[in-house]
Amino acid sequence: MYRISAADFAALAFVSLASCVTTQEEEDGFLGTAPTPLEYINALNPNALVPNALVPNALVPNALVPNALAPGALSPAALSAIQDPGAAGDLSRQFLSYVVGCALTPSQSFSFSWTDAGGTVHEEVYAGLIGLAPGWATKPLGQTEQQWVSACLGSRVNWYGASVIISSRASHAALDKTGSAELSTYTQQEGAFWGNLFDPSPYLHACYHEPNRDYARSMLRECAAGHLGAGGSVVECGLIHILGSCDSHCLPLNPSGQYYPTCVDNLTGPPDATTKVVTVFLQ
16 A cells, blocks of 8 residues: 655645654554454554645646546546656545545556656556556546545545555445454544545535544544644644534434444535545544
């Protein structure tokens, strides 16, 4: 599984938070118990996608939609973005690795190569993980799948670029944990994520579980709770807009699968409800 280390994260010139990472993350390990291969399949997954990688300047998510998620099907612009040897290429590759992880299954992968400024060729192989849109490997990404992959991506963003193991849950078959021991191990509810990064006007929303906001921050999970900036002001993770508490914006948790079945974008106008919601729990 691709994971950005503290050293790699600090090297990204686009990210202003690099100074936080070296004090918050152990470079050679995960925060929490490292998952087994089976746990990866069950979607206990490390998250370290930096906020600026959500919409990298070069790789436009919407441009990926019309084509299959395969190297030979990418547009020339998208291929150029992931082969860029500079900092923009680093962000594009990080974004793509998480896209593949959310969309494809462990039996699927995305392989390509790029050449750095020194002439060294790097062979990349991004493995699938969760499998929310496995059909994207051979055909364009549909609207429903766009929303599922987007919610997954939002749930895996980390303010610090730190790897924290999370339990991702949803009504989607790939994330329905009904009957899983994971439900009794990962009991600290963080919040939920939904939206569409692949829309011409990309957006992501989040809500938090109010009793656990401080706990989530202590676990370096701040994109639902909100990062505390100067003077205690809440700073959002890039494109992810925090709407408020999940109790206000979502129907009650599904009692068997422990996920929010439906959430809404606003409370005053048209509700614009969606069922493509990824709920996150922590240890």
